[in-house]
Amino acid sequence: MAGIISYGAYVPRYRLNRQVILRSMGWFNPAVMLPGRKAVAGSDEDSITMAVEAGVDCLKGFAREKVDALYFATTTAPYRERQNAGIVAAALDLQEDLRTADFTDSLKAGTTALLGACEAVRAKGVSRVLVTAADTRLGKMGSLQEYLFGDGAAAFLLGGENVIAELKGFYSFSADFVDHRRAGRDVFDRSWEERWMRDAGYLRFIPRAIAGLLKKYGLKAGDFAKVVYACPYNREHAAIAGKLGLPPEKIQENLMSEVGDTGAAYPLMMLAAALEEALPGDRILVVSYGNGADALYFEVTEEILNRKERKGVRGHIAGGNELDSYEKYAVFKKLLPLEMGMRGEEIAFTQLSTLFRERRSVLGLVGVRCRKCGTPQFPAQRVCVNPECGAVDQMEPYRFSDRKGHLFTYTVDRLAASLNPPAIYGIVDFEGGGRYMFDLTDCEQDELKVGMPVRMSFRRKYSDEARGIYGYFWKAVPLRERSV
Numbered sequence: 395m396a397g398i399i400s401y402g403a404y405v406p407r408y409r410l411n412r413q414v415i416l417r418s419m420g421w422f423n424p425a426v427m428l429p430g431r432k433a434v435a436g437s438d439e440d441s442i443t444m445a446v447e448a449g450v451d452c453l454k455g456f457a458r459e460k461v462d463a464l465y466f467a468t469t470t471a472p473y474r475e476r477q478n479a480g481i482v483a484a485a486l487d488l489q490e491d492l493r494t495a496d497f498t499d500s501l502k503a504g505t506t507a508l509l510g511a512c513e514a515v516r517a518k519g520v521s522r523v524l525v526t527a528a529d530t531r532l533g534k535m536g537s538l539q540e541y542l543f544g545d546g547a548a549a550f551l552l553g554g555e556n557v558i559a560e561l562k563g564f565y566s567f568s569a570d571f572v573d574h575r576r577a578g579r580d581v582f583d584r585s586w587e588e589r590w591m592r593d594a595g596y597l598r599f600i601p602r603a604i605a606g607l608l609k610k611y612g613l614k615a616g617d618f619a620k621v622v623y624a625c626p627y628n629r630e631h632a633a634i635a636g637k638l639g640l641p642p643e644k645i646q647e648n649l650m651s652e653v654g655d656t657g658a659a660y661p662l663m664m665l666a667a668a669l670e671e672a673l674p675g676d677r678i679l680v681v682s683y684g685n686g687a688d689a690l691y692f693e694v695t696e697e698i699l700n701r702k703e704r705k706g707v708r709g710h711i712a713g714g715n716e717l718d719s720y721e722k723y724a725v726f727k728k729l730l731p732l733e734m735g736m737r738g739e740e741i742a743f744t745q746l747s748t749l750f751r752e753r754r755s756v757l758g759l760v761g762v763r764c765r766k767c768g769t770p771q772f773p774a775q776r777v778c779v780n781p782e783c784g785a786v787d788q789m790e791p792y793r794f795s796d797r798k799g800h801l802f803t804y805t806v807d808r809l810a811a812s813l814n815p816p817a818i819y820g821i822v823d824f825e826g827g828g829r830y831m832f833d834l835t836d837c838e839q840d841e842l843k844v845g846m847p848v849r850m851s852f853r854r855k856y857s858d859e860a861r862g863i864y865g866y867f868w869k870a871v872p873l874r875e876r877s878v
Contacts, residue, residue: 395554395555395557395560396512396513396515396516396552396553396554396557396560396561397512397552397553397557397558397559397560397561397692397695398550398551398552398557398558398559398561398669398692399456399522399551399552399553399555399556399557399558400452400453400454400455400456400550400551400558400701400702400704401452401548401549401550401551401665401666401669401704401706402448402449402450402451402452402453402454402548402549402550402666402704402705402706403448403451403546403547403548403549403663403666403667403704403705403706403707403710404444404445404447404448404451404528404546404547404548404710405433405545405546405652405653405707405710405711405714406433406434406435406436406439406444406545406546407436407713407714407715407836408433408434408435408436408714408715408717408723408726409431409432409433409434409652409714409715409716409717410431410432410433410434410717410720410723411430411431411716411718412427412428412429412430412431412432412541414717414718414719414720414723415540415541415720417720418720418721419535419536419540419720422535422536423536423537423538426536426538426541428541428542428650429651430650430651430652431651431652431714432541432542432543432544432545432652432653432654433544433545433546433652433653433654433656433714434544434545434717434723434726434727435530435545435726436726436814436835436836436853437725437726437813437814437854438813438814438835438853438854438855438869439530439545439853439854440470440472440530440854440864441468441470441471441472441478441528441529441530441547442466442471442472442478442481442482442485442528442852442866443851443852443853443854443866444528444530444545444546444547445466445468445482445526445527445528445547445549446482446485446486446526446852447547447851447852448526448527448528448547448548448549449482449486449524449526449549450486450795450796451549451704451705451706452524452549452550452551452704453486453524453549453551454702454703454704455702456551458486458487458488458489459488459489460521460522461488461489461492461522461523461524461551462492462493462520462521462522462523463492463493463494463495463511463514463520463522463523463524464479464482464483464486464488464492464493464494464495464523464524464525464526465479465494465495465496465497465507465510465511465523465524465525465526466478466479466482466494466495466496466497466507466526466527466528467496467497467498467503467504467506467507467525467526467527467528467658467659467662468496468497468498468503468527468528468529468657468658468659469498469499469500469501469503469529469531469576469657469658470528470529470530470531470532470657471496471498472864473864474578477494477495477496478496479494479495479496479526480494481757481866482494482526484753484754484757484758485757485758485795485852485866486524486758487754487758487759487760487793487795488524493520495507497510497658498658500658500684500685501574501624501657501658501660501682501683501684501685502658502661502682502683502684502685502686502687502688503527503658503684504525504527504548504658504659504660504661504662504682505661505662505680505681505682505688505690506566506682506688507525507527508525508550508552508662508690509561509564509566509688509690511523511525511550511552512552512561515552515553515554516554521553521554522551522552522553523551523552523553524549524550524551524552525549525550525551525552525662526547526548526549527547527548527549527658527659527662528545528546528547528548528656528658528659529545529546529547529656529657529658529659529660530545531543531583531655531657532581532582532583532727533582533583534582535724535729538588539582539583539585542626542650542654542655543583543654543655543656543657544649544653544654544655544656545654545656546653546654546656546659546660546663547656547659547663548659548662548663548665548666548707550662550665550666556697556700557695557697558669558694558695558697558698558701559669559672559678559692559693559694559695559698560692560693560695561690561691561692562611562677562691562692562693563607563610563611563690563691564607564688564689564690564691565603565606565607565610565688565689566603566686566687566688566689567602567603567606567686567687568685568686569599569685569686570685571594571595571599571685571686572586573585573586573590573591573595574591574684592627592630595683596625596627596630596634596683597630597633597634599683599686599687600623600624600625600634600681600683600687601634601637601638602687603681603687603688603689604621604623604638604679604681604689606689607679607689607691611691613691615638615639615640615679616639616640616644617677618644618677618678618679618691619644619672619673619676619677619678619694620644620645620646620668620672620676620677620678620679621635621638621640621644621645621646621678621679621681622646622661622664622665622668622678622679622680622681623646623661623664623680623681623683624648624655624660624661624664624681624682624683625648625683626648626650626654626655626660628648628650631645631648646664646665646667646668647664647667648664649663649664649667649707652711652714653711658684660682661680661681661682661683662680663707664680665678665680665692666706666707667706667707667708668680669694669698669701670704670706670707670708672694672698673694673698674694674695674696674698674699675693675694676693676694677691677692677693677694678691678692678693678694679691679692680692713874715836722814725813726813726814732813734811735811737809737810737811738811741856741858741860743858743861744858744861744863744865746863752773754791755772755773755774756866756867757852757866757867758793758795759772759793759794759795759850759868760774760791760792760793760794760795761773761774761791761792761793761794761828762774762775762789762790762791762792763789763790763791763792763827764778764780764783764785764788764789765785765788765789765790766778766783766785766788767780767782767783767785768827769783769827770792770794770824770826770827770828771827771828772794772828772829772830773830774789774791775789776789792828794824794828794830794850794868795850795852795868796850797824797825797826797828797850798824798825798847798848798849798873799822799823799824799825799847799848799849799850799870800822800823800825800845800846800847800848801820801821801822801834801842801843801844801845801846801847801848801870801872802820802821802822802823802829802844802845803820803821803844804818804819804820804821804834804842804844805818805819805820806818806839807819816839817833818833818834818837818839818842819831819832819833819834820832820834820842820870822848822870832850832868832869832870833853833855833869833870834848834869834870834871834872835851835853835869835870835871836851836871836872837871837872841872841874842872846872846873847872847873848870848871848872848873849870849871849873850868850869850870850871851868851869851870851871852866852867852868853866853867853868853869854866855867
């Protein structure tokens with residue numbers, strides 16, 4: 395048996411109403427009028443940070459040292475030569491005896507990674523594989539893609555025991571169908587004519603993949619409790635359902651009204667949303683799209699009744715915050731240059747050798763705990779900070795990234811360089827011990843209070859564009875609702 399043991403998701407806090415885009419760019423392209431909102435990654439987020447957030451959600455209650463491999467699927471990898479999956483694994487503090495791989499260059503990279511993980515488990519090459527997928531695709535200002543594309547991530551833990559959804563079969567095909575494309579130096583998505591993409595792409599590829607799977611396993615579309623397919627066009631999404639002859643309740647909602655098309659993560663986020671409501675015995679069919687298609691057939695087991703509580707897709711959607719400024723969105727996406735002032739002009743060279751030596755502290759937020767008295771501290775030190783102990787070289791690794799904390803004190807700084815001013819930072823006291831100063835993110839200064847609970851979130855600390863280096867560290871995010 396091989397299948398899904400756990401799942402998680404992440405949707406950024408910011409939501410941009412598409413009418414805000416229309417009010418700002420409608421003068422250029424008034425024919426585009428799409429309803430709803432889309433999720434927007436903050437100025438300190440990218441596909442790596444979102445994959446980490448989804449991974450944290452997925453791994454709650456599971457031993458991280460038992461993960462044997464990590465796959466990362468994206469079409470918007472920050473690095474072209476530095477394995478992005480390795481950064482995700484380090485941030486999640488997974489063991490270094492680990493297989494890591496990037497799946498990229500296609501919108502179906504997420505389902506391909508999921509299928510590859512299941513096959514690796516079946517072959518008994520690994521016991522547990524964490525599959526993460528995230529994208530932050532960028533359309534030009536005023537384009538249809540700017541309205542369609544949203545940011546988000548999903549994660550799945552695959553294994554052979556305690557499976558909540560077993561992979562029962564699959565069907566794949568490849569086609570060099572050029573609709574969306576980006577060459578090596580392209581920043582923006584390029585696309586062919588929209589009607590061509592809809593009629594010759596989505597309306598043919600997705601039904602073909604479904605028909606191929608049904609024929610391969612002797613099934614009918616009506617045998618599935620939920621059918622998930624990645625089509626961002628609402629009319630074509632409904633047309634595919636009509637071709638299948640299925641009622642609306644059997645078609646998974648396509649997330650376009652609140653999130654948008656999240657690229658390689660899109661079908662996996664929809665699958666996670668389907669699992670949030672699944673019952674034992676349900677059959678779920680998930681179909682991706684991009685240079686062909688993958689169709690995967692899962693059957694939900696009794697273990698779904700024992701699933702750990704997750705924030706998941708719906709929990710993140712419920713926690714959104716309105717981004718009412720198109721200009722702010724454009725700055726976040728680097729569509730507009732911003733004067734950062736003298737304080738933002740110079741970035742010190744990143745000491746890459748030091749980063750490697752201290753990678754577990756910087757990327758994994760791992761400190762130490764005294765074996766003698768149990769006092770945690772960050773960063774790691776040889777001497778116990780407890781004045782009543784003072785033990786030397788009696789330390790063991792201690793991860794702070796999954797610990798809750800409380801805001802001991804904070805400062806609002808309107809002089810520091812920031813893409814989302816003001817810069818806010820403060821001291822966090824961790825439950826169980828330990829204290830450190832962090833930047834605060836995803837918050838407004840008026841909502842902050844001394845003593846309020848916070849969680850840790852992996853974010854971009856800085857971007858050194860001149861040297862091609864992105865610096866990552868952990869920031870504190872206020873907990874506004876019941877944490878899961």
